[in-house]
Amino acid sequence: MAGMNNLTTLIKRLEAATSRLEDMVPTINDPLAASNGMASLPESGLTAPGADARGGAASPSQPTAAPLPPAIDDFDALINGDVKTFVNMSEEIGGLVAEQSAAVLRAFAAERKFLIVTTKAKKPDIQSPVYMEVLKDLQATMGVVNDIREANRASPLFKHLSTVSEGINVLIWVANESKPADTVTEMLSSAQFWGNRVIQDYKEKDQTHVQWVQTFYRIFKSLAAYVRQHYMTGLTWNPNGVDPLQATEEVNAGPSSARSPTPQSSTGGPPPPPPLPTFDNAPPPPPMPPNGVSTSKSPADMGAVFDEISRGESVTSKLRKVDPSSQTHKNPSLRAGSAVPSAPTRSDSQNSMSSRGKSPLPGRKPESMRTKKPPRKEFESNKWLIENYDGNPPEGMLEIKASISHSILISRCTKTTIRVVGKANAISLDNCTQVSLVIDSLVSSVDVIKSPKFEMQVLGTLPTIMLDQVDGAALYLSRESLGTEVFTSKCTGVNINLPGRSDDDDYVERALPEQIKSVVRDGVVVSEIVEHAG
Secondary structure (H helix, E strand, O other): OHHHHHHHHHHHHHHHHHHHHHHHOOOOOOHHHHHOOOOOOOOOOOOOOOEOOOOOEOOOOOOOOOOOOHHHHHHHHHHHHHHHHHHHHHHHHOHHHHHHHHHHHHHHHHHHHHHHHHHHEOOOOOOOHHHHHHOHHHHHHHHHHHHHHHOOOOOOOHHHHHHHHHHHHHHHHHHOOOOHHHHHHHHHHHHHHHHHHHHHHHOOOOHHHHHHHHHHHHHHHHHHHHHHHHOOOOOOOOOOOEOHHHHHHHHHOOOOOOOOOOOOOOOOOOOOOOOOOOOOOOOOOOOOOHHHOOOOOOHHHHHHHHHHHOOHHHHHOOOOOOOHHHOOOOOHHHHHOOOOOOOOOHHHHHHHHHHHHOOOOOOOOOHHHOOOOOOEEEEEOOEEEEEOOEOOOOOOOEEEEOOOOOEEEEEOOEOOEEEEEEEEOEEEEEOOEOOEEEEEEEOOEEEEEOOOOEEEEEOOOOOEEEEEOOEEEEEEOOHHHOOOEEEEEOOEEEEEEEOOOOOOOOOEEEEOOOOEEEEEEOOEEEEEEOOOOO
């Protein structure tokens, strides 16, 4: 009988706890549905038109939403599919990556509103303020994504933030009136510049980051297919529609749109409530101090301090007295001369103690203690990866056969000569020493970072060379590449070798300036190159 009473009591307690947990769960609407004025529906299935989400009769005060065009339905599928998957992967990484992914979700929601406006409004003039007003929300949300990157340049996940910041510009495909799908493809290339670096850094450490990049790339492929299906020749507007500003107000003023919450995480609901408190297996109390004496200060302790002070002259009985020969008021010669040689002062002793107490700053790990990885030359997707070469391979010069869509990433190579055959897209060289590079032609640029004693010869054409923290570089240009632009930052000893007047003449060496003089003239800072005569 006692067992039945205990079971009944336990059931009542469980029911009470369940009731409290149900009260803690808020009602959350889907932000995408809210932006269109539609109530949130459970993902498991749609309710009947005449019933609400709980199975009751529909409220007469809520009008039935008009069916959405197929283009909007497909855009919703893209958001609920690839975009939500990307947000899920970002939440696994957490931190700034998760915060930026939430801004990406809001940007796609803003573009969804814009697409709905195009189905209801006439096309405005692209150069008019009306068009910019309609795009205001989309531009603002895209700006938030970029602001997160700019505000956290020192973050160890800066490459992740840059990948998304460069890729979010894909949403401007709506402004391309001829071939919007080409804009999507171009923005994918911009995102791959940083995304491929993330893959290179984490492919041997954490596959979650590699999958995160691939998930982000998948959004571009799905968006390109969506644009080709619905907007092959540009965005379409409603020729019989209303004014664009009026349509924007109608979309923003739809049911629940004014109070639509910030897009939640892709898990579809709030975080679980905290567990109920339990007293089972509670940690033991902290141990008592030695001899049972507490170290905390109490009013009695402070009373003892004041008692010591009130003792009078006996308080100073243990102080060291100054010898009369060292007292300056009794020896004027000491005041005129140097300081009295005595024991170190309090500040000196503190400085010496602080200097001894500080541990040395951690230095860079010597190269001899680093684990040498085997040389690597691999082709993945559309990029070449060249790593860890120390000297040339046994067959001689390291040769790469590239095409116009290939990017080449070179890192941690020493005393290596690399020959790139064919016209590649871009080359990035990072943390290399005494590397020589011979190329035919490039579509984009050569980016060299922290690579001293660098040499490069261009046989064809090259638009741009970017050097960052390079100590010593020799660049040999051909006649076809004399229009190359060279950007330097924190570089020294950079020389450009130009071809002579004829093919038989030697190269002419020209040094890039290193010293800049800046002066203020009429309230404006003017910088000039320092010229040395003589």
